[in-house]
Amino acid sequence: MPEALVEQPRVRPRIRPRTRIRFGRVAAYLFVGSGALLMVLPFLAALFNSLKSHAQYIEVPPVILPDPPQWSNYSQVWDRAPFGTYALNSFVIATAATVGNVLSSAMVGHALARMRLPARGALLTAALGTLMLPTVVTIIPSFLMFREFGWLDTFLPLIVPFWLATPFGIFLMRQSFLAIPQDFQEAATLDGAGPWRIFTRIHLPLVKPALATLSVFTFMASWGAVLEPTVYLTSPDKLTLPLGVMGLRGQFVGNDQLVTAAALMSLVPILVLFVVAQRYFVRGAMSAGVKG
Amino acid sequence: MPIRSTTMPIRRAVRTRTAASALALTMALTATACGGDSGGAADGKTTITLGYYAEAGGPADGTMRKLVKEFEKANPTIRVKIESADYDKFHTRLRTQLAGRKAPDVWLSDGVLVQEFAGRGSLRDLSGYASELNADDYLGVDLIKKGDPKGRLYGFPQGAQSTALFYNKKLFKDAGVAEPTADWTYDDLLAAAKKLTKDTNGDGKPDVYGFRSYSPSFVESWWPMVEAFGGEVLGDDGKVAIDSPGSREAFDWMLKTMYEDKVAPDPVTTEALGKSQTLFPSSVVAMQFGIYARIQTANQGKVDFGVAPLPKGPDGQRGDLANINAWVINRAAPDARAEAAWKWIEFFSGEKPQTDWTAIGEAIPINKKVTQTPAFLSPETPPAERKVFLDSLADADDLGLNPVWSEYTTALAEAVTGALNKESSVPDALKTGQDEAQSAIDRFRPAG
DSSP: OHHHHSSOOOOOOOOHHHHHHHHHHHHHHHHHHHHHHHHHHHHHHHHHHHTOHHHHHHSSSOOOSSSSOHHHHHHHHHSSSSHHHHHHHHHHHHHHHHHHHHHHHHHEEEHHSSSTTTTHHHHHHHHHHGSSSSSSHHHHHHHHHHHHHHTTSSHHHHGGGGOOOOOOHHHHHHHHHHHHHHHHHHHHHHOOHHHIIIIIIHHHHHTHHHHHHHHHHHHHHHOOOOHHHHHHOOOOGGOOOOHHHHTOSSSSSSSSSHHHHOOOOOOOHHHHHHHHHHHHHHHHHHHHHHHH | OOOOOTTHHHHHHHHHHHHHHHHHHHHHHHHHHHHOOOOTTTTEEEEEEEEOOOOTTTHHHHHHHHHHHHHHHHTTTEEEEEEEHHHHHHHHHHHHHHHOOOOOSSSEOOOGHHHHHTTTTTTOOHHHHHHTSSSBBBBBHHHHHHTTOOOOOOEEEOOOOOOOEEEEHHHHHHHHHHHHHHHOOHHHHHHHHHHHOOOSOOSSSSSBOOOOOOOSOOOOOHHHHHHHHHHHOTTTTTTOOOOHHHHHHHHHHHHIIIIOOOOOHHHHHHEEEEEEEHHHTTEEEEEEEEEEEHHHHHOOOOOOEEEOOOOOTTTTOOOOEEEEEEEEEEETTHHHHHHHHHHHHHTTSHHHHHHHHHHHHHOSSSSSHHTSSSSEEEEESSSSSSSHHHHHHHHHHHOOOOOTHHHHHHHHHHHHHHHTTTSSSSHHHHHHHHHHHHHHHHOOOOOO
16 A cells, blocks of 8 residues: 555545534434424314315315315304304403412412411312312302302303312412522511512512413413303303304214314414413523522 | 612503503403393293203204294293203203203203103103193104103103115115115115125225114114114113014124125224214215204215115014104293293294294104195205105104113113124123113112
């Protein structure tokens, strides 16, 4: 082998790392993109189904793309029922329930985590024990109670219970308050702060992520609730979105394409809400690290 | 003391005010929607609550609301408050309302549930009211009475469903098969189904099946077959009697169609193809047993179809079945409201409302005069042979009604579906089904 050739310095082609990086990036994008596509497929299927005629909807083997798209399905949904009213009702109920649950669960959770109470553990266990009772078991006693209150066919049975704290909310908030160092409370007490001031000015700002989490969970649960609104609401102008969507189902007639269109439309308000509010949730999550 | 920005309190105040305003708005809207309706009669009118199930904004819902307005116009002293929902939600709510003594004064009951409500003491006996009418003018009164051990009338017919053989005319023509006749037997049905079954793409699986044997809606599947082969589901003594040679023969015939001759989809394939009620409208099956309301779904699929009487079993029986949906009156309703509710029932049973209801195509009218009019016999949509349903209704048996109909038929259906899935043998499934269904009946103790 010629010496000169052996001694020649090895020059790495500059393009190689770039190629490697590019290849890596492309692979990553492909991986993430295919994952995203997979996740969006059910949504696309629902979108296409919402634009089919009923005959196309039930066709075997199924056709993927609606031909021609039945845009009138969406206008039919609006003609059949007052979906604007349903959306407003759902929004009012979900907002009021969320505010109530966050406030009351935070207070109860704080008391159980930070205050000296008799039978504190037993109270928490009792509250958590009610999680084991499915709603279907308690619906009739609740109905009887609300009937006595004169609350049937009003929003109150769907809101007021949330203002009395929920077991999940209590547990979540208690755990969050327990994670705050005791020193903060002691320092505030030395500075003359009372329990209310410690709760509102010291502890509550430190559990913003938990508050955001509880808000999201409560809003979603209330927004998507079916059984309670079915039982308590009877007037057409007081129904909620899920009831409106399911009300389109016929016993014999196939309305699946309309139900799908209505279900997709019912997603819009909540999607908008989360797009608008997501930065607050993120900020709430980040603030814990900064202030803690 | 820390130095604080002077703008901070202002920003906070603005934020607080914004949040407070949003909360106040929500609470104001909530309060607006929280006013209850006492349903009082301050203006001297009697307000009744009318409950029914229908798809929101659909033809049935629209017609019912139109009829309610006409009723209020004809009866100025009565006001009607409507409570409607889709079928499932309506019954979920109704059962809770009955437990809480807050159910509607009058509601539309699925015929198979009348005895469930009556057996729990929730319904008024309408025999007294109905005695003012000529029962011979209406269809289905006898079948409702038959459901009660003492022959009381706990519901008044609203619309009737009976069974017929639906067939796809185009598929019959393409296969060169003669259309079904009133003389058809189960052997004729099977022979035609074999000719109609086609594997058009050559993948070894049929793309068109001759017949739909299995359906979770057993009124359109194994129940009429059991009766046609000489079996019975509920005996005259109220005992479950499905474990019999006739029933075994019927289930063996069904298994043969699905697994041996492969002219009907088995239960798993039925689900995979899009559920039993979409098979005929999508032309996946050429024939099915169906109740009158299936006309709507077949027409939605734009199928060119006809109806024929159910085929005859070995002894010439067809196994016709009928379900009479009925208006029922809440036993807890005060007399004034109950009387107003009866006026609604009388109104709905009249010729004009029955003609309007017939136009929807959901049920056979219960007013006999209307069944003889072009509104029923010469409709604009197929099938032309609607008299088949009237003949079927005339010969039909009821669906073994009792206060635990849902429970005992569910027990039966679970057992026999196991046999139709080949998870158990037919004799075992029938024995298990009979024992469990009978237990459900025996557990029930009627109210008061």
